[in-house]
Amino acid sequence: MSQHTDAPIAETVVQQASHWLMLHWQSSLDSQQQAGFDAWLAADAEHRRAWSRLGRLQQQLIQVPAATSLTVLRQQPELRRRHTLKLLTALLLIGGSGVVAQRTLPWREAMADLRSGTGERLQRTLDDGTRMALNSGSAVNIRYSASERRIQLLGGELLLDSGHDPANRPLIVETAAGEIQALGTRFAVHEIDGGSRVDLYAGELELRPRHAETSRLQAGQQRWFSAERNADIVPADRNAIAWNEGRLIAERMPLGQFIAELSRHRPGILRCDTAVADLPLTGVFPLADTDRVLAALQQSLPVEVQRVTRYWVTVRPRS
Incomplete structure (x- = not known):
């Protein structure tokens, strides 16, 4: 070839x-x-x-x-x-x-142990009682052994409520960027922008990038890291896990960012014209019906939805 x-x-x-x-x-x-x-x-x-x-x-x-x-x-x-x-x-x-x-x-x-398709969200309780939710288009391998509880996030996003392990094995989420060790926590990990974004809602976490300094997160904090660097610590975004309840919450979110997030839950191609990508959007939207969400955008913003087919849709300025 x-x-x-x-x-x-x-x-x-x-x-x-x-x-x-x-x-x-x-x-x-x-x-x-x-x-x-x-x-x-x-x-x-x-x-x-x-x-x-x-x-x-x-x-x-x-x-x-x-x-x-x-x-x-x-x-x-x-x-x-x-x-x-x-x-x-x-x-x-x-x-x-x-x-x-x-x-x-x-x-x-x-080939992952567990994966979710487009528009599908999964919830599982693992052997140690840990509750795990997968967002749309996510995949994990579950590698529990006598010495550790390891979850490999291959892509997408997960939400974990760690269970109590009688053997006190560490609970570790492994990503391409490094490892996240839980210390009795509730947290989300999202593979995004070439690294891992971690939102911590309860407990404490240790972040171990592959080639950067180890750090810790406290409840209410968020940090993105890649294999080579750590971003600044910022407040955790509780709206970021609304997908676990079937919702997408926007608070003055740029329309381009909103469409990118919505596209994770819809088959085919969903794009936003750059001319309207910066329009701010606020609201709570149901992920189970993306057509309804697109119709709502036309009512609240100066945009229209152009459909080549159901699988090729563009949000653009209203004619």
Whole structure:
């Protein structure tokens, strides 16, 4: 395979290719859709490269011959198709051959002990009584041993209420940035901006970045850290875990940030036009019905919702 073929695909092309792939999965294209797809494919060599790589990657993902891969994906449940689409689009952005791709984070998430799909939130009680909640699009491995209780957060966001362990084993959350050790606590960890954001609501935590100074958090504090550095300690955001109750709370939140958060709970592509990204938004919104949330935005802000399909939506200035 050539170096050009292995190279990452531009994000805009990935979004377009993902849109067409979702339409192909839903059913056979009608004449108008087929004409649009053919025109898109012919318009640019990068479009053809993206589509070709998508075909190869989906065959590897479901491990069936090319002749039957589309049929298999159409027959899969909606949640599995959403997860498959996210895997494929992430691999297009990463680039590399199929062998290399299988070592990347999306594949680790696919093989995780516990994972939530888009729009899905999970709650579990672990063997030691620890209560764990996973936000949409999250994945963890649970590695309990005689010496420690370790939870590997592979992506997304979790909320933990640590249980009392008779053996006094340490409870550790491991992320790509480092480790978080709980000392009888309630806290949330969110993989964001290339690091881990920790909000502590009760108890105490020790943060151990892989290549930076160890620090401690007290109840009511928040800190973001990467493998190499610690950000400043700021007040914990209690609204940040409203997802555990099926809500998204905004207090003068920029619309672009709000749409980015809402997109975690909605299949397909949801974007915000930069022209309205700084509009402040305040309110409490139900995560179970993102269409209702988008309708509410049109009533409260000078914006409109443009739908190419249900899976490709843009919030833009009102005409």
